[in-house]
Amino acid sequence: MKRPWIGVFKFTSCDGCQLSVLNMEDELPDFVSLFQVAYFREAGDMPLRGRFDIALVEGSVSTGWQKAQIIEVRERTRHLVTIGACAAAGGLQALRNWADIEDYKRLVYPSPDMIETLPCSTPVSDHVYVDYELWGCPVNCDELSEMLGSFLLDRKPGIPAYSLCMECKRKGVPCLLVAKSEPCLGPVTRAGCGVLCPSMERPCYGCFGPKEGANIGSLLEAFRNAGFSSHECVLLLDKMNTYAFREAGTGEGRF
Amino acid sequence: MLKQKLKKEHLGLLFDKLKVTHGVLGPKVENGVVTLAEIDAHDIPSGYEDHQQPGGYRLIKGERPEIFSFSIGPDSFKRFLQPPLREVFAFRRAAGISITRPGAEQRPLAFIDMRPCDLSALKLYDRIFLRGPVRDPYYDSLRRDSLVFVLNCLYPNDNCFCPSMGTGPEATDGFDVALTELSDSFLLEAGTAKGETVLAGLPAGEVDDSDMREKGARIELCRKRIKKFIRAGELPGLIYRNVEHPRWAEIAERDLECGNCTQLCPTCFCNSTYDALGLSGISKKSYQVSGRRMRKWDSCFSKNFARVHGGNFRPSRRARYRQWMSHKLAYTMEQFGLPGCVGCGRCITWCPAGIDITKELEALKSAR
Ligand code: SF4
Ligand code: SF4
Ligand code: SF4
Ligand code: SF4
DSSP: OOOOEEEEEEOBSOSHHHHHHHTTGGGHHHHHHHSEEEEETTTOOOOOOSOEEEEEEESBBOSHHHHHHHHHHHHHEEEEEEESHHHHHOOGGGGGGGSOHHHHHHHHOSOGGGOOOOSOOBOGGGTSOOSEEEOBTTBOHHHHHHHHHHHHHTOOOOOOOSBHHHHHHHHTOOOHHHHHOOOOOGGGBBSOSOSHHHHTTOOOOOTTOBOTTOOHHHHHHHHHHTTOOHHHHHHHHOSTTHHHHHHHHHSSSOO | OOEEEEEGGGHHHHHHHHHHHSEEEEEEEETTEEEEEEOOGGGSOTTEEEEEETTEEEEEEOOOOSSSOSOOOSOOTHHHHSOSEEEEEEEEESSSEEEEOOOOOSOOEEEEEEOHHHHHHHHHHHHHHTTSSSOOHHHHHHHTTOEEEEEOOSOOOTTOOHHHHTOOSSOOSSOSEEEEEOSSEEEEEEOSHHHHHHHTTSOOBOOOHHHHHHHHHHHHHHHHHOOOOOOGGGTTHHHHTTTTOTHHHHHHHHOOOOOHHHHHOTTOOOEEEEEEOOGGGBOSSTTOEEEEEEEEEOOTTSTTTTEETTEESOOSHHHHHHHHHHIIIIIHHHHHSSOSOOOOOHHHHTOTTOOOHHHHHHHHHSOO
């Protein structure tokens, strides 16, 4: 079998998803024997040249330079797969999309004039065609392996788009929302984390972004019935997938 | 068939006897909820009361004097007889294809407090997986030597509606042993020869007419405590006449499509199969692949579940909710001659949006 050329790219992000690639541990030897790794920012210095069969892209687009860079990556690769919440939804840094970037700059940096940034942090799919999105903050190593294996076998990855509740129920975790009135985002969140939080009696934070057809309005109604204010509800959604959750809520970035 | 009484303090002896041959599954409190697990007599959460409402569940320590003072929790036999995730076989494709099936590894199961509603669901499972067009060998292996102790209910929760479906609160057949908790003892009634064998050797008290009267009175009291009803007599017509009722669209606005109802419904049996095959299952020579074929619970609420080439025939939330309710209340009866909804109320309690199947059916009755 011809080993496909793979590149792992980074935009605005914390590198956690690239680390998940390195964290595949048992499968890392398979990864390097099945793919020719031609570019990988987190793993070593390699010049960007030539073409790729598959590009894994971490991070959101949040500077003018990145807007050009993502187009270059797209032009160099046959398939583009985004990894993680930043690339799929704009990340935590997309919180600025609901604020004034100049305020943020002044608040955070001693010399705000030195900061070159766009007013919004946006998902990769706002800029170029994306073949597949792996959600999660960070991505799940098993899903990464499933996606890469499926790429080699030319089949559709068996990665669910349904709710976290489905996994929760399979694991037999008693529902925190129903039994404890905890504001769990599970019903609108994509499965994939393996029920990390509800297994520990913590409500879901929505790391894997909105599930297919997420009905945000109805869940917020349930939260309000459980005694949470509208403001608290919005705060629950305003994390690493804020841009995607708000869009799923109304299609306009507002509730 | 054999009938006898067992003093309450001797319940442990029944457990001891069963444990020799079976894994004994019964109620246990975990994270504030009554779940099903392998237990001993002292694990039974005696005195606890469950308060259930649409989208709500609370367990409190109450005043009821009975050992089985609570009703059903989220789990049913389904978790054990049709497990949520399991390996069907392991495969390896090199020159040819080789398949390894997992061995039957576990001890047979004894269900110690299966409720009458769940027993009806079990009958449906048997009908489908043992006597349907294709026998499910895995279900068969788990079910074959299992023992079913049905526990006639004394305390329904507020979402129970078994009388409407004709499934409870008393079980009349289909069990190995029926238990009814009386004031000073358990009434044990064998339903099969297997059940009689289990009862033999336990310290037995004689059953007289007053015990049978007490049983009748207790179950009658339970029946009176039931709060929900549906118009089962008007099914399936009520559904078929209303496929375009505007109510479906209203439900779709509330429905989260989270799938909780289907995962906990004791009659929902949908599964999907997939091949678990990561990078480690692929060798550099492209013709060598190995992995595991898995089966997991799935749901008609997930778009991919019924996807065929080109899409899903039920593309909207409205259509998918209608499919679920129609399957429960209409299609199953027509296909298998048994109720597809046994009135356990789990889908009502565990729906985070509090969607109540009994109310929704009633709404179909109203003018469009
Ligand atoms: S705990 Fe959260 S994820 Fe789990 S079933 Fe309840 S709402 Fe869904
Ligand atoms: S009816 Fe309730 S439990 Fe079922 S999918 Fe809809 S919101 Fe979830
Ligand atoms: S449809 Fe609801 S009430 Fe009926 S059997 Fe299923 S979970 Fe129980
Ligand atoms: S639905 Fe009937 S049989 Fe089932 S738990 Fe409630 S009262 Fe018991």
